[in-house]
Amino acid sequence: MEIVDGLIQTLIAKKRYATNEEVQQIIEHVAQRPLATYLIKMTLWLCQALATRGVAVPATKLPSAQIHLLKRIYYDGQWPAGTTISQFETDLHRAAHHEAVQLWTYQWANEHFAGLLAPSHVRNVPEPEDFIFVAYSADYGTIKTGFQASGVHTIFTEDFEHLVRHR
Amino acid sequence: MELQSYSPRKVDALLTNYEGFIRDLPEVTAEWPLMEKEEQSHHQVVFMEVWGKRRVLGQLYQTGQLANTQEVRLASMDQLLLEQAPLLERCFAFTLIRLLTIFRWGTPLADSPQLVRIETAATSLNQLAQALPVPA
Numbered sequence: 438m439e440i441v442d443g444l445i446q447t448l449i450a451k452k453r454y455a456t457n458e459e460v461q462q463i464i465e466h467v468a469q470r471p472l473a474t475y476l477i478k479m480t481l482w483l484c485q486a487l488a489t490r491g492v493a494v495p496a497t498k499l500p501s502a503q504i505h506l507l508k509r510i511y512y513d514g515q516w517p518a519g520t521t522i523s524q525f526e527t528d529l530h531r532a533a534h535h536e537a538v539q540l541w542t543y544q545w546a547n548e549h550f551a552g553l554l555a556p557s558h559v560r561n562v563p564e565p566e567d568f569i570f571v572a573y574s575a576d577y578g579t580i581k582t583g584f585q586a587s588g589v590h591t592i593f594t595e596d597f598e599h600l601v602r603h604r
Numbered sequence: 605m606e607l608q609s610y611s612p613r614k615v616d617a618l619l620t621n622y623e624g625f626i627r628d629l630p631e632v633t634a635e636w637p638l639m640e641k642e643e644q645s646h647h648q649v650v651f652m653e654v655w656g657k658r659r660v661l662g663q664l665y666q667t668g669q670l671a672n673t674q675e676v677r678l679a680s681m682d683q684l685l686l687e688q689a690p691l692l693e694r695c696f697a698f699t700l701i702r703l704l705t706i707f708r709w710g711t712p713l714a715d716s717p718q719l720v721r722i723e724t725a726a727t728s729l730n731q732l733a734q735a736l737p738v739p740a
Binding site: 473475476477478480481482483486501504508512513514545546548563564572574576577581582584591592593594595596597 | 611613614617620621624627628631632635640642643645646648649650651652653655656657659660696697698702705
């Protein structure tokens with residue numbers, strides 16, 4: 438396991454705030470981690486929903502990140518049509534590197550996460566928002582999802598366990 | 605919570621994300637025991653996103669920012685969510701008492717005479733009972 442993943446898990450387990458140095462370590466770490474590529478079976482409803490939007494799904498299983506990206510493009514209008522996984526990953530890394538990035542740690546369904554929120558640079562899309570949120574799993578060492586959001590109040594609910602803002 | 609003004613398209617996007625999760629539930633939960641943990645984690649992350657969006661929908665409903673058709677769609681999906689409570693409990697460890705949060709957030713169901721049929725474990729009923737105020 439990566440040292441920083443262990444750090445995220447420890448911050449959550451011990452309910453403590455990260456030092457400034459630890460905050461930087463986490464941000465630098467997330468800003469170069471890959472998107473989750475585990476193959477996920479496409480559900481019938483998702484395939485139909487995409488088909489009504491003119492999208493032919495190429496396979497019965499797609500990488501997790503690609504499923505999230507398809508929703509960002511065709512449900513949310515938050516990324517341009519034709520965005521590749523690599524471009525999506527670059528955008529999320531760029532968000533993590535933003536000088537005004539905010540950092541949280543939390544648990545969801547017993548999985549340990551670092552959540553980063555930064556001003557969005559993805560503007561030339563049908564429905565841009567002010568921020569980009571990046572959810573990084575310390576348990577899998579991958580960025581699990583990213584999406585644009587109008588603020589932190591649209592992301593976290595009381596069901597996020599041990600939610601702590603570090604920056 | 606301050607709510608910006610949401611365009612009809614943004615509201616539809618919130619509803620589509622919510623509906624997608626709910627419509628997928630029977631298929632996802634049927635295959636859940638066969639999934640590797642990483643695939644289960646993917647669906648947990650989808651729920652994590654969707655639940656935040658559901659709270660926003662509640663606030664949009666309470667502030668009168670949903671069109672009639674959007675209110676109808678939200679009520680329909682909330683009803684389906686509740687009726688699938690056993691699936692959420694079994695696979696997402698999300699008990700009925702947590703799902704009922706939608707009534708605090710705001711749901712058209714709160715004013716609806718519609719019957720909602722919910723199956724739930726007796727332990728969930730006990731949780732609900734324990735959360736009731738004790739009479740003086």
